Amino acid sequence: MSTEEERFLADYSPAEYSSVALTVDLVVFAVTGSTLHAALVRRGGHPFRGALALPGGFVQPDEDALHAAWRELEEETGLDLRAHRAHVEQLATYSSPERDPRMRVVSVAHLALLATDGRTLPDLDPGSDAASAHWHPVHEVLASEDLAFDHRDILADAVERLAGKIEYTLTAAKLVPEEFALYQLRHVYEAVWNTDKLDAGNFTRKLTGALTDTGRKITRSKGAPAAVFTVRNEYLSPPMTRPAAVTNR
Amino acid sequence: MSTEEERFLADYSPAEYSSVALTVDLVVFAVTGSTLHAALVRRGGHPFRGALALPGGFVQPDEDALHAAWRELEEETGLDLRAHRAHVEQLATYSSPERDPRMRVVSVAHLALLATDGRTLPDLDPGSDAASAHWHPVHEVLASEDLAFDHRDILADAVERLAGKIEYTLTAAKLVPEEFALYQLRHVYEAVWNTDKLDAGNFTRKLTGALTDTGRKITRSKGAPAAVFTVRNEYLSPPMTRPAAVTNR
DNA sequence: CGAATAGTGTCTGTGAGACAATATATG
DNA sequence: CATATATTGTCTCACAGACACTATTCG
Numbered sequence: 001m002s003t004e005e006e007r008f009l010a011d012y013s014p015a016e017y018s019s020v021a022l023t024v025d026l027v028v029f030a031v032t033g034s035t036l037h038a039a040l041v042r043r044g045g046h047p048f049r050g051a052l053a054l055p056g057g058f059v060q061p062d063e064d065a066l067h068a069a070w071r072e073l074e075e076e077t078g079l080d081l082r083a084h085r086a087h088v089e090q091l092a093t094y095s096s097p098e099r100d101p102r103m104r105v106v107s108v109a110h111l112a113l114l115a116t117d118g119r120t121l122p123d124l125d126p127g128s129d130a131a132s133a134h135w136h137p138v139h140e141v142l143a144s145e146d147l148a149f150d151h152r153d154i155l156a157d158a159v160e161r162l163a164g165k166i167e168y169t170l171t172a173a174k175l176v177p178e179e180f181a182l183y184q185l186r187h188v189y190e191a192v193w194n195t196d197k198l199d200a201g202n203f204t205r206k207l208t209g210a211l212t213d214t215g216r217k218i219t220r221s222k223g224a225p226a227a228v229f230t231v232r233n234e235y236l237s238p239p240m241t242r243p244a245a246v247t248n249r
Numbered sequence: 250m251s252t253e254e255e256r257f258l259a260d261y262s263p264a265e266y267s268s269v270a271l272t273v274d275l276v277v278f279a280v281t282g283s284t285l286h287a288a289l290v291r292r293g294g295h296p297f298r299g300a301l302a303l304p305g306g307f308v309q310p311d312e313d314a315l316h317a318a319w320r321e322l323e324e325e326t327g328l329d330l331r332a333h334r335a336h337v338e339q340l341a342t343y344s345s346p347e348r349d350p351r352m353r354v355v356s357v358a359h360l361a362l363l364a365t366d367g368r369t370l371p372d373l374d375p376g377s378d379a380a381s382a383h384w385h386p387v388h389e390v391l392a393s394e395d396l397a398f399d400h401r402d403i404l405a406d407a408v409e410r411l412a413g414k415i416e417y418t419l420t421a422a423k424l425v426p427e428e429f430a431l432y433q434l435r436h437v438y439e440a441v442w443n444t445d446k447l448d449a450g451n452f453t454r455k456l457t458g459a460l461t462d463t464g465r466k467i468t469r470s471k472g473a474p475a476a477v478f479t480v481r482n483e484y485l486s487p488p489m490t491r492p493a494a495v496t497n498r
Numbered sequence: 499c500g501a502a503t504a505g506t507g508t509c510t511g512t513g514a515g516a517c518a519a520t521a522t523a524t525g
Numbered sequence: 526c527a528t529a530t531a532t533t534g535t536c537t538c539a540c541a542g543a544c545a546c547t548a549t550t551c552g
Contacts (some may be wrong), residue, residue: 019268019312022355024346052393061267065344093342093357095271095314106271106312108342182504199272202503223503224549238540239488239540437534451515453532471520484539487513 007186015149020095023107024068025056026152027091027158028077030114030121030135031175034190038141038155039124039133040076046146047101052141055133056107056154066090069110077133085115087174091158099150109154111161113174118184162190168239170210173231181218181226184208189240197243210236266479269344269451273318273345274305276325276407277342279363279370279384280424285440287390287404288326288373288382296350297397301390304382305356315339318359326382334364335411336423340407348399348463359404362423366379367417367433388443412441415476417488422480430467431456446492459485 001046028039040052055076059068069088074081091109099105124133141147142156166172171181172188186203191195210233217225275287289301304325308317323330340358348354359472363371373382390396391405415421421437422429435452437447457480466474 011506015272017307020271020308021266022269022271059265059344060271061344064346065342065355090341092339093314095308095357097311097313106314108344199501199542200543201505201507201544206541208505217548220503222551224505226504241487241541448515448517449530450517450532450534454513468523469530471524471528473532475531490514 018104019131020104022059022065022104023056023105024059024065024072025054025094025107025109025154026069026073026076026112027054027155028073028112028114028133029138029158029162029175031188031191032116032118034187034196036138036159036191037121038138040136040141041076041133043148047212050145050246051111051148052152053148054109054149055059060107065108066110066214068238069108073112077122079114079122082192084122085174085178087113087171089153091161094150096150100192106197108156109158111158112169113162115175115177116185119179152215159192166192167242168232168236169237171229179214179216179228181228183226193242195243206240207236208219209233267353269355270354271308271314272305272309272354272443273314274303274319274343274356274358275318275322275325275361276303276358276402276404276409277322277361277363277382278387278407278424279365280437281365281367281440281446282372283436285371285387285443286384287387289385289390290325290382291398300395300397301385301399301400303358303400304305306358309418312425314357315359318357318361320493322361326371327391328363328371333371334361334427336420340410343399343403345399356403358407360407362411362420364424365425366426367436411489415489416442416491417485419480419483419485428465428477428479429462430477431467432475442491444492455489458482 008057021118026039030037030039033142039055041049043049043053043101055072055198057068057072059065059078061070066088069082069090073079073088079086084106089111091111092217093106093108095106097104099107102235116122136145138155138159141158142152146152147155159240166189172185172192182204183200185207186198189196189203208229210231211229212232214230218228219225229246254442265323275288279286279288288304290304292300292302293299304321306317306321306325308314312320315337318339319330322328322335322337328335338360340360342355342357344355346358348355365371370384373384385394387404387408391401391408395401396404411420421434421441424437425433432449432452434456435447438452439447457478457481460478461481463477463479465477467477468474
């Protein structure tokens with residue numbers, strides 16, 4: 001132990017000081033259609049063999065947790081982050097002494113949002129090892145699947161965080177290309193809130209105030225062409241209101 | 250290193266694994282009048298000698314961060330938690346490798362709310378050592394004082410978290426006795442939002458829906474007696490709206 | 499043309515905010 | 526009585542939600 005550390009410990013009384021292994025766990029979300037998906041890993045080894053788990057890894061000595069989250073996002077999913085718009089933010093820290101039966105591991109969970117066009121999910125490194133990540137529909141997983149460690153809690157917390165945050169911010173736009181039509185954004189809201197009751201007309205009216213119209217239009221298979229927008233204002237005022245229906249609080 | 254740990258590390262590739270010291274930092278809030286106060290410690294030693302800092306301490310091997318926060322709340326402030334209603338929740342984790350110049354310390358910051366009657370602040374162990382905590386007005390400290398480490402960021406994040414949270418929950422009631430009058434709750438909102446523009450009549454109307462009237466009344470120095478309420482519903486729907494004025498975002 | 503979709507118009511109910519009015523306490 | 530305060534009443538404006546309507550595209 002260095003003298004610096006000894007002086008440090010002298011600051012504290014009593015000096016019970018122990019070290020922990022610090023990891024990040026990632027909740028990686030992407031949307032197709034009106035379904036929210038998460039990138040999950042099937043565990044090959046003990047403990048929780050065969051169960052689904054969140055991707056993650058150690059925080060290194062020279063980086064903070066957010067940096068580790070970005071690095072692991074690239075390493076564990078095999079994503080080319082130059083080709084995909086991505087957003088990462090801290091979720092919460094899980095520190096129960098028993099959360100990993102092997103040793104003390106404290107994990108700073110992060111929320112990662114990947115932009116999609118709403119039709120296909122980003123490729124998750126098909127060539128990597130057996131423990132590579134695959135997309136799973138979130139609300140179905142939460143309803144039926146067993147998850148390793150405390151990853152069910154983390155995943156549920158992540159969904160709730162995102163569901164709440166898109167009420168008063170345009171965080172939903174992180175799940176959609178930089179330029180997007182309103183139906184894409186609407187599908188994100190439906191996917192996160194697990195509902196289909198969003199009136200397209202009212203949705204348009206409520207959101208256009210926070211967006212910039214590029215003047216361009218795009219067309220789907222059928223129907224009138226939709227205007228293409230970019231985000232003007234990160235905050236929504238007044239906020240969107242989540243339908244009371246499917247909300248599981 | 251135990252065999253368990255070795256097997257554990259084999260899960261990861263590459264196995265760069267390092268340990269960190271894990272601490273909790275506490276943002277302890279209480280309200281008198283319409284002013285939000287935080288319990289802060291004046292640092293005696295290097296680094297940041299003389300600067301104000303948040304109370305905190307190490308997470309011990311057998312406890313999680315929340316438990317450590319409760320323990321440190323009692324130890325560092327000398328508060329008798331049997332005599333004071335208190336609420337503690339996790340805020341965020343601060344993990345920059347340079348946040349403590351002496352060694353790698355990762356801190357899970359927590360928000361602690363102490364109930365007061367709005368007239369006096371809880372006593373902060375007057376008999377303890379020189380580094381004992383004292384109350385400071387939060388918005389003044391943020392405007393003028395230097396804080397040690399990254400504690401200014403943590404304190405500002407805590408205020409913003411609380412300011413946002415009382416918009417859609419009755420978390421403000423954690424800063425007030427279990428049974429309270431509406432003016433007490435209104436003062437909490439004014440203190441946290443750093444404003445005085447809350448109309449008493451409208452405030453009453455908006456909140457009574459989430460409260461239970463005990464039927465009893467209390468009287469201040471002058472004026473009509475105020476009804477005494479308890480919390481019925483933890484969530485506010487529709488939410489309170491924060492006045493645009495003083496909000497510093 | 500028929501089907502699907504985008505965006506606008508319209509109506510109604512709810513609630514926020516401003517402020518007046520009333521009731522009730524103290525000194 | 527003068528003053529302070531709590532609570533209710535009233536009015537207006539803004540907006541959410543429901544839904545009809547129009548315009549525009551594809552097949």
